[in-house]
Amino acid sequence: MRERRLGEMSLLGKLVVYGLLFVWTAVVLFPLYWVIITSLKLPGQVADGPDYFPFIDFAPSLHAWKYIFIDLGSDTFRPYLNSVIIAGVSTVLAMAVGSCAAYALARLHFRPRLLSVGLFLAALAGVVWAMAATGVSWQVAVASGLAIFLIAVFALSRVPSVRLSNGDILFWVISQRILPPVVAALPIYIMFQQLGILDTHIAVILTYTTVNMPIVVWLMFDFFASIPKDIEESAELDGASKFRIFREMVLPLARPGLAATSLLVLILSWNEYLLALFLSTAKAQTIPLLVAAQNATRGPQWWYMSVLIVIMIIPVIVLTLLLQRFIAKGLLLGAVKG
C-alpha cells in the first residue's frame, strides 16, 4: 500500500526524503564524532584547532585515555562502578515495584476512602509541624503521628464517605512525575542526613527508584491492560494464587514492554545529574558528576571529558542494540495507546 504511494512519488520526492534523513543523520552523528576525535587530541591541538580528521589534520594520541584509565585508575572505576550499581539496582527496583502496582491497578479494584486519605495527610502534616515547632525527635513524632492516624481511621471507619477509584490512584502515581526533583531534593537531603545514609548507594538508589517508578506504572499499566483477562481467570479457577499468576503468566507475556520500559528507566538513572549532585559527594559519586568535575580550575579539560562521555555512552548503545527489536515494537505502547 505505502509502496504504491512511494512509487507514485517522483524521483525528486525520494531524493528530498533521503536528503533530509541524511542531513539529520549528520546532525546526530557529528557531535558524537567530534567528541570521539577530541578524546584523541592533545591539549595543544584542541587549543589551536579546529582539526577535523585524525592522521590527516592531527596526530591522534591516547594520552587522555591513558590518564582516565591508568593515572586516575580507581578514581574513574569507582564512580563508574557506582553508576552501574545505582542505575542497575534502581532500575530493577523501580521495575519490580512499578509493575506490581501497575498490575494491581489494571486488574483489581481499589476503593480507598477519601476520608482516610485526608486523615493521613493531616497526620503527616502534624508530624512535620511537631518536629518543626516543638522540636520533638523524628522517631517520636512519626510514631505518635502513625498511632493517632490509626486510631482516627478505626474510630471513623463507620462514617460513610466518598471513595476513590483505581483511576484516581493511577493519576496520583503518574502525577508524581510532574514534581520537579529540586522540590524534593532538599528535604530528602535532610532526611538522609538525619538517618546517616547520605552519600551512600542506598540513598541514591531509593531516590532514583521513586523518581522513575511513575514512568514504569504508566507504561506497564497499558501493557497489562492490553493482555486478555481470560487466561488469568481460568488459572485462578484452577486455584493458582495471584502471585503465581503474576509471576508465571503475566510477566512473561509482558516481556517486550518490560524490556523497553526498563531500558528507558535505565537510561534516565544512568544519566541523572541533579539528584546525584545533592545526594552524593565522594563515596557514591556517579559518572555524570565526574564528567562535570573535569571543568577544573585550569579550565575545562575537553579531552578527559570526551573520554568519559564516550565510555558512558558505549554500554547504553550496546544495550539498546540488544533490545532494539523490543523498542521498535514495545516501547511506549502506553503512550501510543494513550
Next chain:
Amino acid sequence: MASERLDGWLDQNAGRLFLLPAVLLILAFSLFPLIISGWLALSRFRLGRDGFELKYIAELNFKKLLTGSQQFHFIGTFSDIPWTGWALIAIVAVLIGNHCLKYVKYSRITVIGVIGRLICFSLVASLTWMVANTIGPEGRFGSLSTTLFYVFAGVAIQFAIGTGLAFLCAQNIRGRSFFRVVFFVPLMVTPVGIAYTFRMLADMSVGPFSPAWKFLGLGEFSWAADPWTARWVIVLGDSWQWIPFIFIIMLAAFESQPRDEIEAAELDGAGPWRVFRDITWPSVAPVAATVVLIRIIEAFKIVDLPNVLTNGGPGIATESLTLHAFIEWRALNLGGSAAVAYTLLFVSTIVCVSFFQLVVLPMRRKRGMDSSGGSH
C-alpha cells in the same frame, strides 16, 4: 495449617500488597519531602553556633521573589512592552477568547470546569504579561520567563522536527531500521555530556564551525555574552537530546495509522495532502498531544544544560528555575530555594494539568480512545 492460612491471607490481600511498596515509596520520598519543603519555604534558615535554626516567617520568602529584592532574579526587570510583547499578548488573548467561545457554545458548563479554566487563564494571562514586560531591549528575563522560554520554544522545535522526521521515516523507504537506531542515539547521552559537547561545538574560535563564523565575519562575536544567543544554544542542545524521544513515539503512531481507510480514500481519488489532513493527522493527534505533554512535564525541570553550558550566564540570563533554586541552596538560603522550587511546582502543575484537560482529553474523546486508556 499455619502456612495455608498465611497463603490464604496473602492471596486475599494480594492487591494491596502489590500496591503497597509503590505507595510507601511515594509517601517517603515524594509526599513527605513535599510537605517539609512547604514548611521550609515559609521559614528562614540560619546557621548558628549549635547547628542551624529555622524561623517561621510566613509568606516573606515568596514576597521577596515576587515584589521584593529578588524580583529581578525571579520575575525579571520590567521595561516598555515592545511589538513582540504586544504580538504575544494578542496571540494569547485570541487563543483564550477562542477557547472560551467554544466552551460556552459546545460544552456542558460545570462549576469545576469554570473554576479550573479561571485558574488556568489567570495564570496564563499573568505569565504572558510578565514575559511581554521583560522581553524588551531594556528589560531582562528572570528565571521564570527563561524557564517558560525553554519549555515552549524547546518543545515546539522538538515536536516539529521530531514529527517531521517520523513522518519521513514512516514512508516505505529502505534503511528504515538504520535511521531508527541512529536517530535514537542522542537520547542516550547524559545531559551533562551534551552540555560540554555543545560548548565545544559552539566555540567560535576553535570549534568545528569556526571557519564558517570567521567567513561570516562573526569571529569576534561571543554567543555566551549575549542573553538571546546563549538561550538559543541551550534550546539547541536540549532539542538535540529530546527530538529522538518524540521521533520514536510519533513513528510508532504513524506506523499504526489505519491503512484500510487510507486505501479507501486513495481509491476515491484523494491526494496525499487530503489523506494526511483527514486520516493520518486525526489518527496520530492524541498520541501527539500525549507526547507533547510528557515533554512539557520534563522540560520544566531543565537544569543540567544551563548549569554546565553557560553556568546561568551571562548574568542570570540563562538560569532556569531549578538552577535558581539550586544556586539559592548552595548559598544556604534554604527558605528562598524552597520558595523558588514551590513556585516551579505551582506553575508546572497548572500548565500540565490544564494542557491535559484542555488539549489531551478533548483529542482523545474525539478519537473515542478515552474509554480504553483509563483516566490518566
